[in-house]
Amino acid sequence: MQSPPEPATQTPDSVPPDSAAEDGYTYIARQPIVDRQQQIVGYELLSRASATSTQAPSTHTRVSDATFLFNALSNITSENLFGDKLAFINVRLEDLSGEHFDIVYPERIVLEVPRAAGDDPQSIAEAVPRMQELRERGFRLAAGTFAAASAYAAWMPALNYLKIDVKALPPGIVPALRRKTEQFHQLKFIAEKVESVEAFREYHESGFHYFQGYYFARPQTVSAKVFNPAYTTVLQLMDLVNKQAEVPRIEEVLKRDPALSFKLLRYINSSGFGLMSEINSFRHAVMILGYKKLFRWLVLLMATTPGNSTAPAIARTAITRGRMMEHMMQGSLSADDADNAFIVGVFSMLDVMLGVPLDKALEEISLSDPIVMALKHRHGAYGPYLQIAEACERQNWDDVDLQIRLLGLSRKRVSAAHLEALAWAENLGI
Known part of the structure; x- marks a missing residue:
């Protein structure tokens, strides 16, 4: 067995000084997921309210999820969060058709789908077509051990990963889980909460594909200073985009606000957006995004921009x-x-x-x-x-x-x- 990997190096502004903390920064924690050779294949991304917070905010809504994705791509950027790896993101079951997924490039995003409240059959059934549509768009899907229960049988063909809390597993249950899911060849097992070398060895020998837990690294908070554009400029751009104005006119307005220009270019050049070459022109950025996606991005920008006049x-x-x-x-x-x-x-x-x-x-x-x-x-x-x-x-x-x-x-x-x-x-x- 190899020794566990060193925690990923923080970016220069990963943890701001205490004097700047909680004011003008956005925070997201990440915890690595490794393969059988202990090479990092992805990160679970977790919302944080501050540089020192160890828990996600208690409120979890469609809007908070949209804000989370916006901050990840437009403020911190995917390069600083997951680079060329996968990003595992928690979502709400009722929001699987949410428009906030339109602003991300799906190929490297894994959506962690939660358990239906009370294992409600209607909620489980209603999620199936939404999950299938997300898969068709290129997203990957994960769910917890609960998804192996008979009530969730319709979910299994759509899932790519089964995330299993190994600390909560009854002894001897892994062979039964394997038998129950063996027909789903696309399904990979991720051992969560691996906190010792003994646990890693046990589930490595049991055939798990990926691993996550304190044995490898604790969640690390990454942050970025948020540069806010002028509110009036965002409103003007929303108007122009809504009318599908000529690209040079939109480009002209973009050039007036350095903060807005910075955010847009950082967003579209994010590796999470999926482009093969860097975009340096505002005109090219607008053409690549298209009016609909640019409008949605501006709505989120307007809604998440504090500190304006x-x-x-x-x-x-x-x-x-x-x-x-x-x-x-x-x-x-x-x-x-x-x-x-x-x-x-x-x-x-x-x-x-x-x-x-x-x-x-x-x-x-x-x-x-x-x-x-x-x-x-x-x-x-x-x-x-x-x-x-x-x-x-x-x-x-x-x-x-x-x-x-x-x-x-x-x-x-x-x-x-x-x-x-x-x-x-x-x-x-x-």
Whole structure:
């Protein structure tokens, strides 16, 4: 047996001085996963609130997962986290179809799928097509020992890895696990919580393919200083991308904000994005990303950028409006309309954000007539949805009921959209 590998060397700013800690940095821990020769093949990535934290934040939502992926690719970068290895990332079962997976290159990402609450058969069944779609897109999937139970039989063809907590294994269970999964030739066993040479030898001899635990290395926190772009620039770019403006126009705006340019080039040149050559031109970056992926990246950037001149309460209100309007329109109108509704909600406080009258603020950006009509007069296709969002903020339920009757919406749908939007904005940490 070889001796365990040395812990991976930290990047120069891996652990900032205490005076800078918790302020202006983003933190992600990683723990190596090694093969039978103890060569590193991947890292499990774990969210951390600070340089000294040893536990993931208690809140685990779709938004926190999206923020985690954004920080990994745009702030710390995949080079500093997993290089040319695999990245194992924990996800929520209900979020397997989440749009936040659109910003990552799937070929080196392993999504660790959790156990269904109470082993609920419906939740297990509903996850199957989502898992299959993720596999088809190039993601790899992992699950815990629970997935070997009969209730999860439909998951097995989609799984690449079975992560087994060896400290919790009953004696003599490994042969039974092997027999139960032997027909799934793609499935590899990962021994988790390997904390001694004896444990490594035991599960090495049992035929496990990969290993993870304190015997090899404890989770190591990597961090990066976060450079925040101007909020107004992000909003302007969102508008241009949403209108599919000419690439030179987008490039011109990008060049005005060094922090934004830095983040974009760091993101697209991340090894996790999967390009074979480095991108040095903003124009090339925009063309490679495409409008849809760039728009989603900007939404996440806007939502996760603290410390702008805009007061956090104002930013939260604007983002909540946009998210609520987007949700109310989904399913009843087109996807483009839902995207425009998000823009209307966010831009509805543009005058407050910029500190100028709305007419003056709208001179700075070119918007479609329906969006302008909603912003100026609360009329048109989007105006009534904006009125509902504003009435919910004021808790004016008479106005809410009037508008939802006119639109044919249900009070239940509006309430659900409002609560989801509030939770989404809250979890962004704005």
